[in-house]
Amino acid sequence: MTTAANSPLLEVKDLETKFFGAGREFTAVDKISFNLNRGEFLAVVGESGSGKSVTALSVLRLMPPQGRITGGQVIFDGEDLLHLPGHALRQVRGNRIAMIFQEPMTSLNPVLTIGDQIVEALVVHKMMGRSAAREQAIELLRRVQIPLPEKRIDDYPHRLSGGMRQRVMIAMALSCEPDILIADEPTTALDVTVQAQILDLLKRLQAEYQMAMILITHDLGIVRDCADRVVVMYGGKIVEQGRVADTLAATAHPYTQMLVDIARNLEGESHRALKRNAWAPFQQKNQWTGCNFYDRCPEHVAACRDNEPPQVQLTREHCVWCFNRASAPARGRNGRLYSS
Numbered sequence: 142m143t144t145a146a147n148s149p150l151l152e153v154k155d156l157e158t159k160f161f162g163a164g165r166e167f168t169a170v171d172k173i174s175f176n177l178n179r180g181e182f183l184a185v186v187g188e189s190g191s192g193k194s195v196t197a198l199s200v201l202r203l204m205p206p207q208g209r210i211t212g213g214q215v216i217f218d219g220e221d222l223l224h225l226p227g228h229a230l231r232q233v234r235g236n237r238i239a240m241i242f243q244e245p246m247t248s249l250n251p252v253l254t255i256g257d258q259i260v261e262a263l264v265v266h267k268m269m270g271r272s273a274a275r276e277q278a279i280e281l282l283r284r285v286q287i288p289l290p291e292k293r294i295d296d297y298p299h300r301l302s303g304g305m306r307q308r309v310m311i312a313m314a315l316s317c318e319p320d321i322l323i324a325d326e327p328t329t330a331l332d333v334t335v336q337a338q339i340l341d342l343l344k345r346l347q348a349e350y351q352m353a354m355i356l357i358t359h360d361l362g363i364v365r366d367c368a369d370r371v372v373v374m375y376g377g378k379i380v381e382q383g384r385v386a387d388t389l390a391a392t393a394h395p396y397t398q399m400l401v402d403i404a405r406n407l408e409g410e411s412h413r414a415l416k417r418n419a420w421a422p423f424q425q426k427n428q429w430t431g432c433n434f435y436d437r438c439p440e441h442v443a444a445c446r447d448n449e450p451p452q453v454q455l456t457r458e459h460c461v462w463c464f465n466r467a468s469a470p471a472r473g474r475n476g477r478l479y480s481s
């Protein structure tokens with residue numbers, strides 16, 4: 142099935158994912174909704190534990206045994222991935238929606254050469270012969286700027302640096318020319334110079350392949366440089382989303398402002414800063430039933446404790462979930478009042 146050209150390529154609607162164990166349950170993704178358009182670069186940002194990675198895994202139904210998707214829809218190209226039978230879902234995973242995971246050393250098979258692993262994807266999804274698939278694998282390694290790809294194709298993962306292994310993961314993800322590429326913290330374990338190289342590579346390849354991309358990150362500097370739109374998550378919920386230029390220049394949610402302040406004050410060290418942030422990270426709320434950010438918010442009001450915050454439309458593409466903004470007049474760029 143093919144959606145209309147002006148329809149979102151991916152629609153996530155009221156997605157809910159929980160983890161179960163020891164007689165308890167934890168809501169990791171709490172009824173979130175967002176869209177991804179064709180060719181768009183969407184960043185999903187938030188601290189560790191905010192639900193970013195679980196959202197990505199839920200989209201592809203890659204949950205671990207203790208996790209379960211308990212509600213919502215994931216509409217890709219007109220079909221709900223949450224209800225596709227297994228054989229149909231396997232035609233989507235890795236083929237039309239590909240994912241790059243945080244740590245390539247745990248994602249690559251250590252007993253197979255990098256060439257064998259790329260070739261396998263081409264044989265399974267593209268029905269190519271092994272000889273043709275090998276030639277294509279060499280070309281993919283060349284595109285991700287691995288030197289001497291004709292030789293490196295027969296290397297095992299342990300012989301490559303962290304940056305080279307991540308390039309191999311990108312090559313594998315691109316092997317089937319996916320419609321959507323999900324990159325989950327693709328530069329976490331890399332030094333600053335290699336991080337910049339990988340991000341430049343992703344931006345170039347996105348344009349070359351005309352893919353839509355979802356980048357999961359802690360780093361607002363990356364968001365500013367790469368993304369078209371941003372989704373800010375906290376405690377399993379989306380608290381703010383919109384165009385990057387509008388959202389980061391005129392932050393509306395106190396949590397988004399906190400992230401911006403940390404990134405600004407530490408001059409690009411936002412990734413490490415968020416992990417050592419002195420405020421306690423989100424815990425499953427047990428003393429209040431309202432906004433997840435209530436206990437950390439410097440601006441909370443009485444309604445925040447016992448009520449879910451409303452969605453407030455600030456501009457046509459910028460919205461926030463916050464009681465403090467519910468009574469404020471919505472304004473667009475240059476402070477002009479917004480009118481729908």
